[in-house]
Amino acid sequence: MDAMHEMEELVEELNRYSYQYYTLDNPLVSDKEYDALYDRLVKLEQESGMVLPDSPTLRVGGELLKGFTPHRHLAPLWSLDKAQNEEQLNNWNNRAIKLWNEYNTKNPEDPLPELHYALELKFDGLTLNLTYTDGKLVQAATRGNGVIGEGILEQVKTIRSVPLTIPYKEGTIEVQGEGLMNLSVLEAYNKTALEPLKNARNAAAGALRNLNPKVTASRKLSAFFYNVGYSDEKTFVSHQEMMEFLKENRFKINPYIFYFNKFEDVMEQLEEIVRRRSELDYLIDGAVIKIVDVRTRSVLGYTDKFPRWAVAYKFEAEETTTVLESVSWEVGRTGKITPLARLEPVELAGVTVKNCTLNNIGDIERKNLKHALGSRVFIRRSNDVIPEILGKVTEENDGEEIVYPEKCPACDFPLVQRGAHLFCDNKLFCKPQAVGRISHFASRDAMDIETFSIKTATQLYDELNVREPAELYELEKESLVQLERFGERKASNLIEALEQSKTRDLASFLYALGIPNTGKTTTKMLADHYRDLDKIMNATVEELVDLPDVGGIVAESIFNFFNDPLMRAGIEKMRQLGVNPTLPAAPLEVKEDSYFSGKTVVLTGTLHQMTRDEAAEKLEALGAKVTGSVSKKTDIVIAGEKAGSKLSKARELGIEVIEGEDELVRLLNQ
Template structure:
C-alpha cells in the first residue's frame, strides 16, 4: 500500500501543476477527485504513512492561537516608485550613466501580499509574510493550501523564493457573493481579501478562498549558478512555480514604456489585479554593481498606474467622529469599481470643502483614488442635476453622543467636545495603541471597541488594567490564553517607549508625530512640558500659537492630570533619552522637505536628518539653510529659489545618504 500511496501523491502533485501552473490539465476533474478519494481512504487506513505535505492535507490544518513572528534571513526590501515616462527615463539614465547599456526585465506588479517561501531537501517547509521587511509572520499552514505551489521540488539544497499571494478576480467575486447571501460585509478589493485570507487562524478558511500566487524573485540567485533575473525565473518555472506570463525582456527603456502603455490598457482584462509594472536590471553582476540605497535596490523600480476616476451617485452624507472629536463628513456613494476596489464612501474633509465644491446629496460626482489608496470626491457634475439634489447642512450635534458640535476659530473642522463620546473614546484608545504611537500589538480598533462595550476600556489608562480581566478575555471568541498573554506582554513592553510616542498617543489636538518628537526632544520630561507656558512653547521651532494654546489647554484639564498620574503609577516612561547626534553634511542646518519623495517617506527623511543634527521645519524663511525637494514640489521650492536658498533634489540627497552611510 505504501507504494500506491506514493504513486497517488506523485500523480496528484503532477496534476496540480498541470492544472494550476501550466494551465494544461491532462485528466478530468472527476478523475482527479477519484484519485484524491482513494488517497484519503488509504491514508485513513494506514495512518503511519501520513505526510503533512500530502496533496490530501492541502485543505487546511489545525486552528492556530496566533501567528509566530519570524526573522527574515534576508531583508525583504520595498521598491522605489515612478509615475510617468519622464521619471522612468531618468531612472534608466542614472543606471546607464553608471554602468552602461543594460537589459531590462519588466513584469506585472501583482496587487497582493508579498510572501517568502523556503524549501529544504526538496520539501516546502515555511512561508513568511513580508511584515516590516525584517520580521514577518509564519503563515505556512495557510500558504500550503494554495494548490499552485509545489510541496516537493527537484532541487535538494536549501533555497528561498519570493512572490505575491493574490486572490483571482473570479475567487473575489465568488467570495463576496457568499458574503452578500449571508448578510456580511463584503471585502473592498482582492488585495484586502487575500491579506485577510492569509491571516486566518483557521487554515480551512484560507483553503476555501481559492488563493493563488506568482513568484518573481530568487534571493542571491547567483549562488545557484544563475546569471540573470530572467534565468532565475525560468529555473523556478521548470520546478513547477507559477511565473507571470507577461514577464518580458527589453533592450532599451523606450520599449519598456511601450509595454507599460500596452499593459495599462490590458490590465482590466487580466484575471487578477495589477497596480503597476516592475522593471529590473536583468544581469545579476550589474545589479551587484548598482547596489542599494538605504531603503530600496537601485537596480529596480516600480511604475505605478495613474489614479483612476469614475462617475457615481452621491446618495447621502454622513459624519464620523475621530479620537480628537473631529467630525468628518463622508460621502455615501452608489458602489463603483475603481482601481481594483469597490468604492462606496469617500471623505469630504469639512464643511468648507463641501461648500467650495458645491457637492449636493443626489449629485452625480467624479470619484478618484488618490495614489490608488484614498477615495476622494473630485467634483460634482452640475449638468446632470435634475432639481432633486439637496444642498447639505452641516449638523449641529454629534451623531454618536448627541452633544453640540463646535467649530473653533481659524479652523475648518467641527469638533465634538464631549470627552465621554463613545466614538471619541474608542478612537482615542485605538490611536494610543497604534503602531506610530505606543505600538501595542493586538489592540486594534475592533478589539478596543469590543473591550469598550464589555466595560473594560473607557479611558486610555484602562489599557494597563486589562490584565485584571484575564478570565473574561480568554473566553472571547477567537482570543484564548495565548492571545491574552501576548496582549499583556505587548502592553508591558510599551511602557518603555520614549516620551514622543506617548505624547503622540495622547492625541493632543494639533500635535502629530512630528510635533510630539520636537516637544519631547526640547522638554525631555512630561513634567517639564506640562509646566510650559504658551510663551515658552511658541519659541519652539514649528510649534505655533494655535498648537501652543492646544497643548496648554490640554495639560490644564483636571482629567489630563489624573490620566498622567495614573500612567505614571502604571510604570509608563515619561522621559525622552537624548540621542547621540551623528555628524554629517546636514548637521546644524535648518532644512525644509517638500514635494513627493520616492526613496524615503517624509517622516523617515525627517527622522534621518534630525538624527544627524539637522532641524527640519515646515516652512521656508530666511533662516532656512536648505530645501530638499521631490516630485511636484510647489510654492516652498519657488520661495526658496526667490530667497536664493540652497536647494537639493532627492537624487542629490540620496547620493549624500549613500556616501555617508
C-alpha cells in the same frame, strides 16, 4: 514497505504532472489518467494511515481552523511607492539616477553598473509570503502590516501552483507572490455557485482568509511569484538571476516580464500593457518597475515606507455616477470632524460602493456639493482606497443642502473651524476622541501594549472612566478583574504589558502621543535630533522648521501640541507614574584610521553578541563598506557560527576571513 514505496512514486509522478499542468501550462497526461493515479494514492493512504508531506491529497483542504496565527516575517514586506502618470515615473527614475551618480562619484574605484530595468505586472490579488526550510513549505502568511501577517499555511497548500517542496534545501528562504483567482475560473465557479462571487480579487482574498481550507480549495486559486525576500545563504546578483532561481525551484513565474536598458523603452511597454490588459485571464491594477542590479538596490536603500529601487505604476482609477443620499459626521481621535457620504449603492471596480469620503467642509465647497443631497455625483475608486466623490454631474444647485453641524455629534460640545476642518475641543469627555487617542497610544507602532484593542479602550472608558493615556498607568488589577471578560490572567497580562511599555524608545513614545500632522518618520527624526523629551517639548517653531522634512504646518502642530496645557499635564503625569522613554544612542563618528577603513566587508553566519545589523552599523562607523555578496572586490569576510557558501567562496578567492565573534569584537574595539 511496498505500499510506502508505491506512494512515494505516485506522489513524485503526480506532483510532476501538476507542475507541468498548473505552473508550466503544459499537460502531459489526460485528466482521466491523472485521476486514476490520484485515486490509487488516496486508497493507499487510507489503508496505511499515512500521508507524505508533499502529497497532492493535502491540497483538498483539511478541518476547519479555529483562527489565524500571527506570523512575523523574517524580512519586511515593503509597500511600493506609486506613480500614476509619466511625469511621476520620470521623477522616480531621476531620483534613482541622482543617487546612482552620487555613489559612483564617491566610489570611483567600485562603481555601480549602468541602470537597467525590469518591468512586471502588478497583480490584483492577495500577497503571499511563503517560508521554506530545508526545501519544505513550513509556513505561509498574508502581508499583514509588512512585519506581521496571518498564518494561512493550510489555505495556501490548496493552491496547486504552490510547490510543497523545492529542490533548494540550504536553510530557510521566504518567497513572495500573489494569490489569484483566474477570471475564467471565476466565471465557471459562478455558473453553479449558490452565492456567485462579485469579482476575482475579493474571491481570492476571501478564500485565503477563510478559516475553512475546503472553501479555499473550491475556488481553485493560482499564484505568481516574483521575489525572494529572505534567505539564510542564497544571494543574487540581478533580478534575472532571482527569477531563474524561482523557476528552477518550481515556482510559477508570470511570462509578462521585460528587461530594458533604457527607461524610454519601459514607458513604451507600459502603454502596450495598458492596451492588452483586457486580454489577460487575471486582474492587474498596474505594473511594477524595478532596478535589475541587486547591489544597486542595496545602495539606493529604502525610505521609511518604500524601496527607492522600485515603483508601482497605477492604472487610471475607475469612475461612475450615483446618487448622494445623505452625509453623516464622524469624530476622529484629534477631534477633527469628517463628513462621510452615504450613496445609492453602485458597482465600481468589482465592489459595491455605499460610502465615500468627503474630507472636510472645504472639500464640499470646492466640489460644488453644498446643495447636492439627492443629486447624481461622480465617484472614483482608485485601487483599494475608500472611494472619493469628484463632484456633481450637473452644475446647478438642484439638490438639498448639506447642513454643517454646529455641535459635536458625539458629545454636543460647540465646534470650532480651523482652516477647512471642524474640530471638537472636548478632548477628555468626547468618547470617540478619548477612545481613539487611547487605542492609538497602545497600538503596535506606538507603545505596543500587548492584549490591548479598541474594544479594551472603549470598555475602560465606559466602566473605569479612563479618559487619557496617562490614566492607563493608574490601572490596578483589582479593578480590572471586576470587568466583564476580564479574568485574572487577562488583567495580569495587561498590567504587565503596561509596565513593559514604560521604557519604549523615545520615537515610539512621541508617535504614541498622536501629534497632529506627524507620522513615524517625523517622530523618529525628532527623537534622533534632540535625544531629549524636554528639548522637544520646548522647541520653538523657528527651530522646528529648520529640521529635515518639517514645514510650517508640521512645526506649528508640534509646537501647539506641546504647549497645550492638557497635553503637557498628561505627559508629566505619565512621567510621575514611571514612563521613561529610552533615548536613542549617540550617533557614532566615522573613523578613517581603523582596521576596517575603506574595506569592503561581508557578514555571514550567526552572531550572538550582537545582531548583523548592529555589527554592520559598527563596521560602517569604522569606515567599512558592508555588502551582501562575496566577490573579487570583497576585502574581508566575517564568519559567524554556521557560515556557509559565502565562507567557502571567500576561501576559494583567497579573501581574508575573520572567524569567530571574539576576534570581530576585538577589532571593533581597537
